[in-house]
Amino acid sequence: MKLYFKNIWYGLLSFVVLSSLLMPDVGRAEDDRAQRLLVEVDKNLWASTKYIDGRLIIDNGRRVRTLSMESWMEGVTKSYSYYKAPARERGTKMLKLEKKLWMYTPHTDRKILIAGHLLRQSMMGSDLSYEDMMEDEKISEAYVGTIDGEEKVEGVPTLVMTLKAKKKTKTYQTLKIWVDPVKNTVLQEEAYAKSGKLLKLIHFKEYRRIGDRLFPRKMVFRDMLKENTKTTYMFDEIKFDVDIPAKYFSQRILKR
């Protein structure tokens, strides 16, 4: 009888020890899965070089403005945009190199360095700041993700993930994204203040296949602290891994 209880006792002890050793692995596996998913999402969105012919439709609740532009991007640190329309903005150029952003306006024929706290200002009255536009880190590198559960977004089963910034300097310390785990695409993103207040909501819509990637046709940005405003970034044409002339990433391009 005494031996019987002793065996039960050892059995329980072994179970507890084994469980405690194996459970972190289960958690770690979840974390790895979340991180892998972020890497796959980044693979879809980022490329060594990219060309976009698009429109920025800014709806401030009273009127809608459409900016038409072409952009060339190399990696995550270089980009050049040329605004084609409307007439008022035609000829405006933006050049981003590393952490600096220059803006050239043909009316003044001058280039302005937008740096430091100026980057936090609204870009051309949109719901995006210059900082949002020049986001230069992949989410898999900037955030640590955890999977919270599953939800359907417009009928598509998604994994809901919470992303916590690795650095204190990241603008949005917490993101919540809804990821289609089959296609490795983000369908919705929420950006939160440190306090947990929802600040921005982004919808990624109409994914289409371009080469071996899936890329949205449009992204809709909403500032959740403002009423009836939204900014839609329409990607009318996208090309990946294109050759971009070196002059596009030189300050010399910032002239008439």
Added chain:
Amino acid sequence: MIFQIALKNFLRQGMRSFLNVLVTALAMVAVVFNLSFYNGFQDQAVRNMVSTDVAGGHYRTPDFDILAPMEWEDETFATPDALSRLPSSDKAEVLVLQGQIFPNRRLFPVQLRGMEMQQTLLDLPLNKLEEWKTPVDDVIPIIIGNQMAGKSHLHIGDGVVLRWRDRFGAVDALDARVVDVVPLINPRIDEGVVWMRLDHLRQITHREGEVTWVAVEKFQGPVVETLFQEPEFLLKDILELIRQDRKYAVIIWVILIFLGGISVFNTQFLNIFKRQREIGTLMAFGMPPGRVVRLFTMEGSLAALAAVIVALVLGTIIFAWFQSVGLDVSHLSESQIPIRENIFLKIDPVEVIISMLVIVAIMILVAWAPVRKISKVEPTQALRGRAIT
């Protein structure tokens, strides 16, 4: 003797003398009023700024510029021991940062101003914030001025979302509650300013112990890594504005004196023209030409002397009435002029005496100028009325 004759002649001129005196007296009153008004304006503007913001000067970082809000976040510093040790009556720690509020879900950029609650150096009606001693949890208590309340359509008890960046640059937001709307006599610390407790602003931005400036009662000697800004420097824009206004006021001053002078000059000129026979008679009876000139100059100068008396009477009445009502300049606060209450005159006796003496001297000069030619007049020609044509 000459004075008695001059006085008799002056009084005989009746309405002409009265008008001369009145014009000159009004010019004197206007000049003194003008000077005293600017004195009062400057005095009140400076007093308001000193009592609510400037105090006896600020210790700041050398590169801080209130007109460069994009750089405020980089220009904070830990309160130096030499300043933090000062009693609360001698210093006020202030932290100024950028923020945004969203009244009715509209973006409204604001200046977040954290004010030390213990301080008594600055006269700010922030008593309601003192009740919120606990650290910020879900709601941040804020106070705004009347002007800010009007612009943002916020009232006492209203809730509004407040967004800011912490020390590291991460964006944060919380609900804020307007615990009071206060009258602020200095619009520069009203429009676009959201007042908070210093400890709350430090807490939400992770800037423990940091300030943008320390307002002090008087210069405390050099403090490492800071620059002391004298009140004159902090007030230089308003002082410069008043200085410019004073320059323009001189133009009005000159016009008024010119009008008074023309009036006296005209009277004198007519006098010697019309009274040639009288001049001839005086000279024929042996009065030297110089004495005749003095007589006529004295007649003209009596207008200036009488004007001083009339100006004193008129001025006392006008100034007494004005000091009882003041001039409402609340509309100026829209243009950031730091005055919201009525303006009152500040009369500087030395300035008044100098102005009066200058006016009297000018009047004597214009009374003398036209009668100079009497000294060259032939008595016989004058008796026939042909000496001065």
